[in-house]
Amino acid sequence: MSSAKERLQDINSTIAPTPTESASSTAPMSVPIDNEIKGKLALVTGASGGIGAACARDLWANGASLALTYNTNKEPLDQLVSELEQQSGSEGRRISKHKCDVGYEAELNKLYAELTQQHGQGADILVVNAGYGKRVSSILDISIEEWDYTVNVNLRSSFVLTKLAMPHMLAKEWGRVVYISSIAAGGTSINGCHYSASKAGVQGLSKNLAAKMGKSGITFNDVAPAMITETGMIKDEEALKGTPGDVKNIPVGRSGRPQECANAVTMLCRTGYMTGQSLLLSGGLK
Ligand SMILES: NC(=O)c1ccc[n+]([C@@H]2O[C@H](COP(=O)([O-])OP(=O)(O)OC[C@H]3O[C@@H](n4cnc5c(N)ncnc54)[C@H](OP(=O)(O)O)[C@@H]3O)[C@@H](O)[C@H]2O)c1
Numbered sequence: 386m387s388s389a390k391e392r393l394q395d396i397n398s399t400i401a402p403t404p405t406e407s408a409s410s411t412a413p414m415s416v417p418i419d420n421e422i423k424g425k426l427a428l429v430t431g432a433s434g435g436i437g438a439a440c441a442r443d444l445w446a447n448g449a450s451l452a453l454t455y456n457t458n459k460e461p462l463d464q465l466v467s468e469l470e471q472q473s474g475s476e477g478r479r480i481s482k483h484k485c486d487v488g489y490e491a492e493l494n495k496l497y498a499e500l501t502q503q504h505g506q507g508a509d510i511l512v513v514n515a516g517y518g519k520r521v522s523s524i525l526d527i528s529i530e531e532w533d534y535t536v537n538v539n540l541r542s543s544f545v546l547t548k549l550a551m552p553h554m555l556a557k558e559w560g561r562v563v564y565i566s567s568i569a570a571g572g573t574s575i576n577g578c579h580y581s582a583s584k585a586g587v588q589g590l591s592k593n594l595a596a597k598m599g600k601s602g603i604t605f606n607d608v609a610p611a612m613i614t615e616t617g618m619i620k621d622e623e624a625l626k627g628t629p630g631d632v633k634n635i636p637v638g639r640s641g642r643p644q645e646c647a648n649a650v651t652m653l654c655r656t657g658y659m660t661g662q663s664l665l666l667s668g669g670l671k
Pocket residue numbers: 430431432433434435436437454455456457458459485486487488514515516517518538565566567568609610611612613614616617618619
């Protein structure tokens with residue numbers, strides 16, 4: 386079997402033909418259409434939180450096996466896993482739990498080693514959801530340490546996780562990578578420029594990979610939520626009062642829910658013709 390690097394070189398050579406080659410001889414072969422997620426393994430980071438847990442529930446309902454991570458909150462993940470394992474139709478499928486601080490490359494490497502050990506394979510679906518955002522609005526109050534920490538947890542880890550996921554996805558000629566970015570990537574935010582920059586970086590990572598790896602059978606998209614309550618980040622609509630995310634500023638007149646993010650994530654996993662897209666999930670907020 387060719388290495389992941391060789392496989393990628395093959396793909397790139399079909400994307401960028403030499404000028405002497407004729408159009409017909411270089412017509413790139415695309416991989417067969419396969420939008421089935423039943424039986425696939427989905428790695429969801431930050432499944433102990435609101436949006437991650439909803440994504441895990443929805444992918445499980447659609448037949449995927451799961452590898453789920455938490456960092457500091459084990460209990461919500463334990464509860465989620467027992468809830469899912471009790472559902473009918475879970476026979477023959479597995480859920481694994483992993484403690485992982487995504488800010489540390491060593492922990493990400495360990496996570497992938499555990500995945501291979503426990504599932505005998507890498508992830509077919511990667512939902513990069515774990516994220517951090519301390520609400521500091523003014524640049525004057527954002528310390529260099531806060532900037533570094535936010536960019537490390539939100540952006541650097543997205544790159545490392547994606548890189549670790551590639552060999553298996555390339556070998557299978559199938560993969561779905563979905564990043565949970567944010568409306569903040571475009572500037573609108575209840576948070577500061579450090580958070581916006583980290584999420585804009587995630588969108589750039591996703592779009593570049595989608596353009597470069599379109600023929601690989603792997604898609605890269607991001608879901609950019611705004612004002613999703615029932616999460617650790619935003620408990621309820623009360624927490625949004627007086628901010629740009631106040632429900633009175635949201636055209637649909639309410640906050641969003643984690644399940645609505647999960648709907649978009651599952652749709653992206655089931656739609657191989659969609660890649661390089663950023664789905665703004667904001668109730669019309671711009
Ligand atoms: N809620 C919103 O309105 C909103 C809007 C835009 C984007 N987002 C994004 O959505 C994603 C999920 O957030 P949420 O709203 O569901 O909030 P949440 O309930 O607080 O969930 C955050 C998740 O990220 C994990 N996490 C945080 N820092 C981590 C680290 N260093 N290493 C590993 N895991 C870490 C948490 O794990 P533990 O709890 O186990 O520590 C938790 O599972 C984040 O990327 C966030 O930026 C949310």
